[in-house]
Amino acid sequence: MLPVSGRGRRWRDHRQVINAILWKLRTGAPWRDLPERYGPWKTAHERLRLWTADGTWQRLLDEVIVKDDSVGEVEWILSVDSSVVRAHQHAAGARKKGAPTTRFGDAIAVEGEALGRSRGGLSTKIHLAVDGRGLPMRVLLTPGQAGDNPQILALLDGISVSRVGPGRSRVRPDAVLADRAYSHPSTRLALRDRRVRFVSPERRDQIEGRKAKGSRGGRPPAFDAEAYKQRNVVERCFNRLKQFRDLATRYAKRAAYYQAELTIAAIVLWLR
Template identity: 45%
Template sequence: MGRGDLTNEECSRLKPHLPKSVEQGGRWASHRRIIKGILYRQRTGEMPWRDLPARFGSWKTVYERHRHWSADGAWDRIFAAVLADADAEGRIDWSMVSVDFTSCRAHQHAAGAVRRPPRVPGNDARPGQHRPDEGFGRSRGGLTSKIHLAREGGRRPLAFLITPGQWGDAPQFVPVMERIWVGRLDGGRPRTRPDRLGGDKAYSSRHNRRYLRRRQIKHTIPEPKGQRANRQRRGSKGGRPTGFDKTIQERRNEVERTINALKNSRAVATRYDKRAYVFHGTVTVAAIRLWLRV
């Protein structure tokens, strides 16, 4: 077993959730070897698919399977199934969920995607995570993408969203929260609401706080000085002061550590994928990898 490969225990956790057959009626072959190749490229990052070592088989088979599963939502379904298993085992810490973002610089080879909308292999539909802008934003440093992330108390991702790098953080708060969806193995209602939510000043807006109150989610989000001064200037019309607990806020570092763990995959720290749906699949594989480790 090579460094970074899946262990036998991790493979046993993952195997029940892998696709069993393809649309043409055949069967996928060598799941474990192909996934090893995907993880190897994800860990090394800068390696082109064509340069994968021969022990993983044909590079085209590895790439096409990753692209196919990214397009048709297979990686998303596997991630949801792994989360459901973890919740049934009591490994999800719902006591404190935090939201944050991280920027990913795009490699020069990630640019230049054909403007024609891609198609799901074997289907006429577009990939589920397709974006017309491909999730790229331009800045002085070049192309960038953002990963908006919600993590649980055990420092592992619960949900994420990919946007262009110049998009604001506060408007993505609600979309990220709406993506928290953990199913129940016994068929009950999925869990979508944490006990408490934490965030930094970037997420302190009336819209976000109103959303959390409507869903009855306790939250610890500091109020910027400008918002506080504006509220005090309006007097009774400015509303009540926001509650804030410094002790709870100290756990905010956990979301930064989650981002660091996610970016241990070099293909996540630097974006090499041209298509947004393929990069979404790459980030999903990194999140699955973190949950497979006990």
């Protein structure tokens, strides 16, 4: 599935270049510190850039998910959560003069690069959906101060697993497990309309508000405490992803490159 070289000189061996990219992900070192055995650093960086632009990394991840799903390995009880990653000062500077910004209270987000600038410094938030085994199905980036709940539908909308044979792609999970940050009536209604079972505990303010209304407050939403115990797989997936030091701290200026690095790490987890 890897692209072949076009016109001009023959490309450097794919294995050497991918090993260079994986070394960068594992160590978090600057590109210029790439060991000589991996070849010129500019070659590896350019290959990362090209395959990010043409969608090669995402196609690879989609393919490994399809292969596992075709033999029934994918567990369609999804868990969602988010994690804030501190952005290094080297991640700043991609914004050009006059680029639009969005203000969130005391924080300012640079649109398009998923960077939030607040009193705590630069940060990016990773929104993650994993299957029942804790393997990444979908990753979404936002500025660090963005809320969790507004991203859940966008996260689920990005999941589409093709069939090996005839048939439509699968887009609907059997259930979605999420913590209290995602517990909102609009989210419950949207997933009910999609015929997806949503397992999330109510927030305390929601419980108190419902009780204050008396009979008009309605019944509490169903909550399967036993199924909710499986939600920890998404936390474990974050731990595995952050074993790659280049992901535990964001150094990439462009959000597209940082997301590509997350996708490459996800491919590694699936292939293991």
